[in-house]
Amino acid sequence: MLRSSNITTYTDILTPPEGYETEQALGLTFSMDLTMVLACAVSLFLSKEILEDIKGERYDVITALSEAKEKLRIYGHYGRIKVPETFSPVFTLLEPCIKSVRNKKGSFHPKVWLIKFNCKNSNEKIYRLIVMSKNITDTNNWDVTYHADGKIKTGNYNESLITFLNSFTHDSKDKKFISNIVKELEQVQFKNPDDISKVLFHGFPNDNFSFPNKMQNTVIISPFLSEEKLTEIKNCSDGVIYLLSKDDALNKINTNTLDKFKCYTLKDEIIDGLSLLDEITNNDINNLIKMDLHAKCYLWEKGSHTHIILGSNNCTNSAFSQNQEAAIEMVAHRDKIKIENILETLIDNTVYKINDYKDKEEEIKLFSPYIRSDEIIKDDSENIKQADQIRRLLEVSPLSGIITKDKESDSYTIEFTSNLSIPDKYSNWCVEVALVTNKSVKKILDKQVLFDNLELDSLTSFIIISIKNKDYNKYRYLVKVEYKNYSDYFSKMENRIVSEIFNSTNKLINYITWLLQCDPESSNDLPIFVETSEGFGSKNGVEFNIPLYESLILVAAKEPKKLQKIDHVISILESNNNIPEDELKIIEQFWKPFKKYIKGIK
Structure with missing residues (x-):
């Protein structure tokens, strides 16, 4: 059920079925990194994986992006794009594919793919729905994924999914793209996984979902928690509730709230990467990849049925009432899927030493009993909290820009405008902006910011935002600016990139x-x-x-x-x-x- 996935395992589920090709793909995510988006495009349009560095000139990337420009759209929360360590010109070709969503009440937090495949030799189509807890980022965290293929049948299906997909954008061009991929969706019947009798899609915050009363054998898997949501689920449950989370999240919850929960956390050995044992030698143990918990999953039994919800919802109030989230609920007969059997594969009360794991990979279980720690760890949490507040102000008053060309010098100027007003309580903070194509030139964000004397290949809609004070300067992210006249220049930039290759x-x-x-x-x-x-x-x-x-x-x-x-x-x-x-x-x-x-x- 839980799986640690990286760039290879993620893109594998995007690959078209044999004999089919991708006609259109829609991805929803909270955060993303550009290299992962490139990998998704290559998987969707060439059925291949990026197994090497994207540096250099890649036939696969260029070919995939020539199709992605019209056929791929990825929507993410505004400003949640990772700043790449090095800039590649092919990132420019991604710009038409990436769209930003701002949620004034919370976060745009779903992790969903809807893909339409066409048969190469007939008019048959296959739709694929993917709902997961993983963002479009190259991390090795433990996540959960649901995916199902479907074909056009006689009937009326997917009403809640269609409503959700039509809800998050008001841009006319975006609506047209989404309309094209969902127009047949009400006739698409997705195949249920083995032993699952019913599947329901939940799109938040407009879904009327609530946890039922008298749930039994309730299990919560979530890396983030809130007192209110835990109390709500506790009041709906009979008997013991299993809570699988992270140490730092559990340490923040009042002990009285946890009195009805049996709490477990990922083993330190698992976080440090022992799932990669087949690649480990004694000399490698100190160089393991960190793999933390990122899955969001809720399980319970009621009557003769087992219910499993997985998706993007953390166990917090905002995840079910304010954020835009997506989840799948699967229902099975208790004889087919028993929660006690699932728990048996996850929870372990035995303490192993590292060397004990050799040749026992199948026996490794992820979670062990939680031991509360009252140790106060000094970190940057207060700085991060304040920087987050300034980030939210930037979301409310996003950058706008315009590009102009100097006819005499053949150079370009980008002019940004901003209505950002930083409150006095954050007066020790400043916001810097830079073009991702030239990170070294940084300017303080003001009502007007100019980048001039630019070459064509310096133009970009990806802008680096740095929020910093004298003690903290690690808060950086990308925003995608929508220029009023950008389409005029994108084709020139695309031509320049391709002709140079x-x-x-x-x-x-x-x-x-x-x-x-x-x-x-x-x-x-x-x-x-x-x-x-x-x-x-x-x-x-x-x-x-x-x-x-x-x-x-x-x-x-x-x-x-x-x-x-x-x-x-x-x-x-x-x-x-x-x-x-x-x-x-x-x-x-x-x-x-x-x-x-x-x-x-x-």
Whole structure:
């Protein structure tokens, strides 16, 4: 049930079924990092995983993002994008895919994917619904995931899911994208997991969900807790309640509140990474990846049924009444799924030493009894709390911007405006802004901030916000600014990035060869760019040979959409001057019959 997942295991569930391709994908998350979003795009549109660093020039990333621009949208809470350690130009190509949501009452906190797949050889469609506790971030925390595929049937389904997906944006372009992916959803019947008789989707805060009275064998799994929510669940439960959480969360709860709970926390050994035992040697134990609890799950038995809710809701009041959250409730007969059996796989009262775990990976259980600690740990919590308050003020008064071009110098200026007013009680704090394309140039946020004399490749809608005082300077995040005239410049930036990657005819031939050989359903890893040897046997060392031409003809018959990907790159090269004119003429002559054919592809 609980699983520690990283970038590979996360993107695996986004991969299209065999024989299908992604038509449209909608992702909802609280936070994200850009590398993970790139990995999602590659998985969705090429059925591959990013197993290497994205540095360098990647055919897979460029190809996937050319489709993602129109087919992928990811909505996240405003300002919850991780600042990348190093900036890659391909991050710019993600900008149309990422959208921000501001929730004045709480947080935009769901973790949901809805994906529509088309069959390559027929009109059949498969929809995939994924509800989880994991954000679109490359962490190794313990999370829970539900996913199910569905097909169009006769009936009326998914009313609460459709209502939720239509609720969080008012932008007309966003509504059109969402409308296209949900328009058939009321006819889609998702397949229930084994032993599950009923599945219900809950979208908060508008869902009328409440915990029923007289719950038995109640289990709460949550990394964050509040007194009020625990008391509510306690009052609805008969008998012992199992509470699986984190030490720091339990230490904040009054002992009187916990008197009816049996409390457990992740073992220190588990947090320190002992689930990776197959990769561990004695010398590696001090270098394990931290894996904390991030799952949100509620289980109980009532009558003859077992209920399991999993999703994004922490065990707090705000998670059920203020935040925008999403969860799946699964119902099974108690004979099929027993909570005592689930607990048996999770809870362990035995204390192991590290060496005892060798060759016993199947026996490892995650949780051990909670031991309260009254030790006061000095940390940055007060600074973080104050910085969070300033962040919320920025959400209410977000940055707006406009880009202008200086016709004489051919340079650009970005002008930001802000209505932020920091209260006197936070007068020791300041807010700095910087472009993610040039982190070294930082400016204090004021009513007006200018970044001038910029090159085209410095333009970006990803802006670094740093909230700091003299004692604390670690609070940084990205916001995505929606410029009034950004579409005019994005196409120029996209053309610049692609033309710089394909800056020689040999690289273009390499790309065409790779794309023709790329089989989404093979197990081969995607290559990064490889320079070809000079000389193809014609003038200037450029020749599109006969086997390549024949391969393109075969692709035109079997997978014509691949030709559109190639045409997209060639069209960009035609509008730039990176390739010598005589070589470009050879390319255009070679591509001419395929270009005519592409016009008839839908």
